[in-house]
Amino acid sequence: MGKTRLEAFFDGVAAIIITIMVLEMKVPHGVAFSALQPLLPVLLSYLLSFIYVGIYWNNHHHMLHTCKEVNGVILWANLHLLFWLSLIPFTTGWMGENQFAAAPAAAYGFVLLMAALAYAILQRSIIASQGEDSVLKRAVGADWKGRASPLLYLTGIVLSFYSQWLAMAVYILVALMWLLPDRRIERMFERRKG
Amino acid sequence: MGKTRLEAFFDGVAAIIITIMVLEMKVPHGVAFSALQPLLPVLLSYLLSFIYVGIYWNNHHHMLHTCKEVNGVILWANLHLLFWLSLIPFTTGWMGENQFAAAPAAAYGFVLLMAALAYAILQRSIIASQGEDSVLKRAVGADWKGRASPLLYLTGIVLSFYSQWLAMAVYILVALMWLLPDRRIERMFERRKG
Amino acid sequence: MGKTRLEAFFDGVAAIIITIMVLEMKVPHGVAFSALQPLLPVLLSYLLSFIYVGIYWNNHHHMLHTCKEVNGVILWANLHLLFWLSLIPFTTGWMGENQFAAAPAAAYGFVLLMAALAYAILQRSIIASQGEDSVLKRAVGADWKGRASPLLYLTGIVLSFYSQWLAMAVYILVALMWLLPDRRIERMFERRKG
Amino acid sequence: MGKTRLEAFFDGVAAIIITIMVLEMKVPHGVAFSALQPLLPVLLSYLLSFIYVGIYWNNHHHMLHTCKEVNGVILWANLHLLFWLSLIPFTTGWMGENQFAAAPAAAYGFVLLMAALAYAILQRSIIASQGEDSVLKRAVGADWKGRASPLLYLTGIVLSFYSQWLAMAVYILVALMWLLPDRRIERMFERRKG
Numbered sequence: 001m002g003k004t005r006l007e008a009f010f011d012g013v014a015a016i017i018i019t020i021m022v023l024e025m026k027v028p029h030g031v032a033f034s035a036l037q038p039l040l041p042v043l044l045s046y047l048l049s050f051i052y053v054g055i056y057w058n059n060h061h062h063m064l065h066t067c068k069e070v071n072g073v074i075l076w077a078n079l080h081l082l083f084w085l086s087l088i089p090f091t092t093g094w095m096g097e098n099q100f101a102a103a104p105a106a107a108y109g110f111v112l113l114m115a116a117l118a119y120a121i122l123q124r125s126i127i128a129s130q131g132e133d134s135v136l137k138r139a140v141g142a143d144w145k146g147r148a149s150p151l152l153y154l155t156g157i158v159l160s161f162y163s164q165w166l167a168m169a170v171y172i173l174v175a176l177m178w179l180l181p182d183r184r185i186e187r188m189f190e191r192r193k194g
Numbered sequence: 195m196g197k198t199r200l201e202a203f204f205d206g207v208a209a210i211i212i213t214i215m216v217l218e219m220k221v222p223h224g225v226a227f228s229a230l231q232p233l234l235p236v237l238l239s240y241l242l243s244f245i246y247v248g249i250y251w252n253n254h255h256h257m258l259h260t261c262k263e264v265n266g267v268i269l270w271a272n273l274h275l276l277f278w279l280s281l282i283p284f285t286t287g288w289m290g291e292n293q294f295a296a297a298p299a300a301a302y303g304f305v306l307l308m309a310a311l312a313y314a315i316l317q318r319s320i321i322a323s324q325g326e327d328s329v330l331k332r333a334v335g336a337d338w339k340g341r342a343s344p345l346l347y348l349t350g351i352v353l354s355f356y357s358q359w360l361a362m363a364v365y366i367l368v369a370l371m372w373l374l375p376d377r378r379i380e381r382m383f384e385r386r387k388g
Numbered sequence: 389m390g391k392t393r394l395e396a397f398f399d400g401v402a403a404i405i406i407t408i409m410v411l412e413m414k415v416p417h418g419v420a421f422s423a424l425q426p427l428l429p430v431l432l433s434y435l436l437s438f439i440y441v442g443i444y445w446n447n448h449h450h451m452l453h454t455c456k457e458v459n460g461v462i463l464w465a466n467l468h469l470l471f472w473l474s475l476i477p478f479t480t481g482w483m484g485e486n487q488f489a490a491a492p493a494a495a496y497g498f499v500l501l502m503a504a505l506a507y508a509i510l511q512r513s514i515i516a517s518q519g520e521d522s523v524l525k526r527a528v529g530a531d532w533k534g535r536a537s538p539l540l541y542l543t544g545i546v547l548s549f550y551s552q553w554l555a556m557a558v559y560i561l562v563a564l565m566w567l568l569p570d571r572r573i574e575r576m577f578e579r580r581k582g
Numbered sequence: 583m584g585k586t587r588l589e590a591f592f593d594g595v596a597a598i599i600i601t602i603m604v605l606e607m608k609v610p611h612g613v614a615f616s617a618l619q620p621l622l623p624v625l626l627s628y629l630l631s632f633i634y635v636g637i638y639w640n641n642h643h644h645m646l647h648t649c650k651e652v653n654g655v656i657l658w659a660n661l662h663l664l665f666w667l668s669l670i671p672f673t674t675g676w677m678g679e680n681q682f683a684a685a686p687a688a689a690y691g692f693v694l695l696m697a698a699l700a701y702a703i704l705q706r707s708i709i710a711s712q713g714e715d716s717v718l719k720r721a722v723g724a725d726w727k728g729r730a731s732p733l734l735y736l737t738g739i740v741l742s743f744y745s746q747w748l749a750m751a752v753y754i755l756v757a758l759m760w761l762l763p764d765r766r767i768e769r770m771f772e773r774r775k776g
Contacts (some may be wrong), residue, residue, distance in 0.1 A: 005201060005255055007587060012209030015594030022668050023602065027767075031683040054661040059586055061657070075255070076373075079248040079672040083241070086216050101225040108681070116341040184201065200397060206403030213412065267450070270567075273442040277435075280410050280554055287415040295419040395587060400597030408605065444742040463643070463763075467636040471629070474604050489613040515759055 003070045006078055010060055013082045017089060018053045024093035026032040042096035045108075048168075048175065049092040052112065055178045056085060056119070067126050074129060077122040084115040104168045105160040112171065113153035120146060149174055151190050197264045202228055204254055207276045212247045215240050219285035236290035239302075242369065243286040246306065249372045250279060250313070252341060260330040261320050268323060271316040278309040299354040299361045306365065307347035314340060344370055391458045394466055398448055401470045404475060406441045409434050412481035417551075428548040430484035433496075436563065437480040440500065443566045444473060444507070455514050465513045469506040475499045493555045495546040500559065501541035508534060537562055583604060585652045588660055592642055599671060600635045603628050606675035624678035627690075630676040630750075630757065634694065637760045638667060638701070640754045648718040649708050659704040666697040687742040687749045694753065696736035702728060731756055 025042050025178045028035035067074075095104040122148070127134045140146070152174050160167035219236050222229035261268075284303045289298040317340070321328045334340070346368050354361035413430050416423035450454045455462075479499045483492040511534070528534070533556035540562050607624050610617035649656075673693045677686040705728070709716045722728070734756050742749035 005205060008202065009205050009209055009251065009588065011587060011591050012206055012594055013213055015591055015598060016209055018664070019595055019598040019668055020213065021604065022672060023217075023605075024221065025608065025672050027672065027679055031680045031685055033685045033689075035685075036689070050661075050668075051666055054658070057591065057661075058654070058657055072252070075252055076248070079244075079251075082212070083244055086213055086244075090216060091223065092217050099220055099223045103225055103227045103229075107227075107230070174356040199399060199580070203403055206400055207407055210403060210407040214407065217411075217414065242476050251464060266446070269446055270442070273438075273445075276406070277438055280407055280438075284413050284415065291415055292419045296422045297419055298422075301421075325565065351412065393593060396590065397593050397597055397639065400594055401601055404598060408601065411605075412609065460640070463640055464636070467632075468641075471598070471632055474601055474632075478604060478607050478609065485609055486613045490619075491613055491615045491774040495615075495618070 006070050012056045015175050021089040041099050045092045045096035049088050073125045077125045081118040081122050084118050087111045100164045102160050105164040106157045109153050111158040115150045200264050202265050215283040215308045221299045236295050240292035245369050267319045271319045275316050276311040278312050281305045294358045296354050299358040300351045303347050303351040310343045394458050402445045409477040429487050433480045433484035437476050439563050441483045461513045465510040469510050472503040472506050490548050493552040494545045496543040497541050505535045596639045603671040623681050627674045627678035631670050633757050655707045659707045663700040663704050663774045666700050669693045684742050688739045689747040691735050691739040698731045
């Protein structure tokens with residue numbers, strides 16, 4: 001089975017997720033710049049989530065690049081990832097509209113945690129489908145980023161009950177960690193050519 | 195006529211359907227976890243519908259895989275299926291916001307029933323276009339899942355007036371029945387290679 | 389310049405238009421079937437507009453099929469068509485929520501009229517780009533459907549001030565007239581092969 | 583890394599942006615044509631933004647045409663551009679609902695300015711990836727349109743505090759300036775063939 005439609009479906013859902021979040025930013029009624037001020041936390045949480053969805057799209061792009069065929073397990077692992085990503089606009093809106101209060105910040109981290117686990121499952125199901133000589137397995141290597149992220153999200157969730165700012169700091173840290181595009185797979189392909 | 199645009203259009207609409215359902219989950223005003231509690235039925239109906247749209251996307255993927263050319267009848271059978279799928283967010287929202295009350299649960303089953311019939315029509319129109327030696331026809335075989343689903347939806351609709359929980363149980367059962375990806379077509383292709 | 393992205397963009401916008409219309413059908417507050425009754429006109433106008441967008445998507449599909457290269461004029465003629473199509477959810481909602489009142493019914497016809505003219509412009513710009521031996525020109529032939537539609541929409545707009553039901557009858561008539569997929573181009577290709 | 587998914591993602595987000603703007607045009611409650619009058623500024627700002635997104639889509643189409651491979655920097659420069667474009671529906675709605683008041687008109691210009699800078703960064707990152715003999719670099723040439731636009735947006739932002747109509751005139755001027763499709767790259771390819 002080809003992977004084109006799986007990629008297209010992922011891209012479609014990611015494009016919608018990344019765009020509907022901005023609908024949470026309701027047009028203010030005032031006409032002065034001050035009317036924008038209460039929207040600042042909404043805009044900031046939108047920015048963070050935009051970066052997260054961008055990271056997922058980027059990494060998905062790289063991961064599928066190693067993949068020629070997909071099977072039923074991969075299709076459903078992909079849908080499972082999309083389910084958790086589709087909840088990001090909800091937690092983003094809840095967090096943004098409540099100035100990063102404790103419970104919304106924890107819920108935000110929970111959805112990120114579940115998306116990270118779903119991504120790991122998708123990665124594993126692709127590796128399994130590629131057999132012994134999996135290109136993706138070698139590309140991913142020790143995968144310390146992939147292993148550290150869930151632990152960091154968990155830390156963020158716990159921290160949110162003490163200080164939501166610490167929680168946010170952790171979420172931003174994880175985003176920065178991933179922001180550099182995943183060079184591992186690119187390098188792999190270059191090494192092969194060389 | 196090529197099938198690429200038909201697939202792309204189906205994927206686009208399915209991606210939007212699967213994502214706008216989550217817009218029904220309005221961001222709560224409270225900042226405590228308890229504010230999420232009234233959203234639980236909405237989340238659960240979203241989850242069920244997400245799985246249903248995922249199943250349709252998966253099966254559509256497999257079905258179109260057997261298909262090289264499409265004609266006008268197939269284009270409209272495809273649009274007809276999309277029409278009923280596009281009503282799923284509406285019935286999902288109505289059911290979720292009313293704690294699975296009788297009428298919304300029946301309406302939910304009715305839209306699922308119509309989508310199942312529309313899928314059967316699409317399947318038939320593709321088989322007709324493939325002529326005597328239809329790959330899809332052999333792949334589908336006795337199609338007991340396809341035949342049982344409408345009857346089960348009907349049962350669910352009737353049951354919803356006695357106990358909406360029984361109705362829900364039926365809808366969940368049908369989803370589970372389909373959840374295993376449709377191996378028939380995959381197997382077919384493998385057998386051919388072998 | 390290739391036509392792939394033009395097709396993909398058209399499909400994307402058409403998919404969104406066809407799906408967001410259903411968002412106008414607000415989830416009712418009641419839990420009885422009677423709560424659906426006031427939504428009936430909304431559902432019916434949605435159905436009509438769904439068919440119209442489906443027709444445009446179908447005909448666009450056929451038209452672009454004759455086309456190998458696109459130029460800047462075609463890109464903008466395509467965007468112009470999308471602009472008018474994007475207003476359909478608005479007029480559909482206005483008409484549906486006001487039980488097909490005179491002004492909304494006229495506005496609905498006006499947007500259909502402008503979309504029809506935009507389609508004619510797009511068709512002309514493709515024919516012009518294909519030069520003397522235009523495949524599309526021969527396929528379209530006398531184009532009586534394309535010529536009759538704007539006149540019928542105009543009739544519908546005028547009629548809406550006397551009886552909105554007559555106006556609706558005209559709009560439905562035009563939809564039915566187009567509903568049979570545009571066989572002309574399909575036939576053309578078959579004749580060529582033969 | 584191929585460019586197909588980058589194009590598809592851009593197209594998906596652009597299609598959604600261009601379509602959700604129209605959702606800001608809330609269906610009016612009145613049934614007379616006069617009910618449309620307060621929507622006129624909303625419609626006009628929608629039209630302007632539709633043209634702007636169309637221009638970006640067109641130019642992006644041309645720019646990526648010169649590009650065979652994309653890297654991580656280009657992926658993120660593309661997402662950065664999409665971030666600013668995704669804010670256009672918000673500023674469009676704010677401006678349209680407040681009859682082009684000063685602050686919304688300035689905010690509208692600010693988002694256009696940031697999008698223009700993001701486009702310039704994307705263009706630069708593609709040129710950098712193409713090395714010495716960059717096709718895009720020669721195609722863009724002196725790029726006076728690209729250089730003038732940010733200055734004109736800045737002028738518009740400043741003018742909006744004196745007269746929002748002058749600001750609007752500047753924004754319309756820039757749109758008209760770009761409206762003619764970017765012939766430079768088309769010409770380039772033709773010259774090469776010749």
